[in-house]
Amino acid sequence: MYSTDLRTDAEKRRAQKADAKRSVEDAAFLDAFQARIDAGDIIEAKDIMPEGYRKTLVRQISQHAHSEIVGMLPEGNWVTRAPTLRRKLILLAKIQDEAGHGLYLYSAAETLGRSRDDMVADLLSGKAKYSTIFTYPTPTWADMGTIGWLVDGAAITNQIPLCRCSFGPYARAMVRVCKEESFHQRQGYEIVTTLAQGTPEQKQMAQESLDRIWWPSLMMFGPPDGASAHSSQNMKWKIKRHSNDELRQRFIDTTVPQAEFLGLKIPDPDLKWNEERGRYDFGDIDWSEMWAVIKGGGICGKARIRARKAAHKEGEWVRAAAAAYAQKRNSEKAA
Numbered sequence: 001m002y003s004t005d006l007r008t009d010a011e012k013r014r015a016q017k018a019d020a021k022r023s024v025e026d027a028a029f030l031d032a033f034q035a036r037i038d039a040g041d042i043i044e045a046k047d048i049m050p051e052g053y054r055k056t057l058v059r060q061i062s063q064h065a066h067s068e069i070v071g072m073l074p075e076g077n078w079v080t081r082a083p084t085l086r087r088k089l090i091l092l093a094k095i096q097d098e099a100g101h102g103l104y105l106y107s108a109a110e111t112l113g114r115s116r117d118d119m120v121a122d123l124l125s126g127k128a129k130y131s132t133i134f135t136y137p138t139p140t141w142a143d144m145g146t147i148g149w150l151v152d153g154a155a156i157t158n159q160i161p162l163c164r165c166s167f168g169p170y171a172r173a174m175v176r177v178c179k180e181e182s183f184h185q186r187q188g189y190e191i192v193t194t195l196a197q198g199t200p201e202q203k204q205m206a207q208e209s210l211d212r213i214w215w216p217s218l219m220m221f222g223p224p225d226g227a228s229a230h231s232s233q234n235m236k237w238k239i240k241r242h243s244n245d246e247l248r249q250r251f252i253d254t255t256v257p258q259a260e261f262l263g264l265k266i267p268d269p270d271l272k273w274n275e276e277r278g279r280y281d282f283g284d285i286d287w288s289e290m291w292a293v294i295k296g297g298g299i300c301g302k303a304r305i306r307a308r309k310a311a312h313k314e315g316e317w318v319r320a321a322a323a324a325y326a327q328k329r330n331s332e333k334a335a
């Protein structure tokens, strides 16, 4: 094939990279990218994308991954004390699922050019956030039920729309995650049902757990829309499909009848059905608590990071062995 382009392959690659970078800064490119999003295109990892889109995805997906991994700790607290062997097996399987979710999510974020080592380093140094909910303690067995019911329930409400996120690797990871979270929600509700229909002491334990976890679970959806820094751009890019307040309302509307069925009381005196809106009205959320937890003031926040640091150190030999094995396989393949 005849060509007048006398550049070497390396020079062509460099020029392509420079073009890509220039176009990211270019208004016409941003418009063209937005047109792709508006047309419902799915963006893949190798597509050229605005730097802001890439950055916000790395931020959200890595925070999501960290939440799944740190989220194993409050439940890990009960593995050795689950009331029966059956409960222990189910709890262990659920916690392992959460580890899997963390791994799919780190992989999805890695496709955007940030290494898992760097993301984990950000978590351990306190630079990266993880969901506020996992800084709360789990002092009773009922919390294992309430976490499944409310925390996984809130996670599903937030994550089902993420299955239609504009970034392909994140959207595809969410499909499987949501199926598993759905099982988790049901197993949690089943634990709470057993307690709510058990002895008065068991029902009291379930109520007390609901009292503690209700408000923090509403904070999982993020700040109110007016204070949400990223929502409007993320919705324009179709990363988020609904606002924080809309998803919070959906969660409340779904969960209140579930509590009523169990004969448990949501700890909100202002909660009442609004006939006109066809939705529940609810009381004020203590946003100062959410911001304080985000800034590191959560009850178990320091303990959670200490536990992750210890696990990371203890896992050093596993990572080294896996890397050595991969290297051996690669050199065998090359030979």
Ligand code: FAQ
Binding pocket: 059, 060, 063, 064, 065, 067, 068, 071, 072, 098, 129, 130, 131, 132, 133, 147, 151, 152, 155, 158, 219, 220, 221, 222, 223, 227, 228, 229, 230, 231, 234, 244, 294
């Ligand atoms: N905790 O402008 P927005 C699970 C931060 S997985 C901590 O509204 P955005 C599974 C936010 O990052 C649970 N930080 O931000 C499981 C931002 O900070 P930045 C995790 C929070 O991104 C179950 C700043 O505040 N799920 O539960 C929180 O548009 C059981 C301003 O906020 C996900 O991560 C918070 N609650 O909306 C595991 C889902 N809220 O980055 C084990 C994906 C806000 O500027 C057991 N993520 N912030 O420094 C999302 O949908 C979004 O990122 C939101 C926040 C909705 C969390």
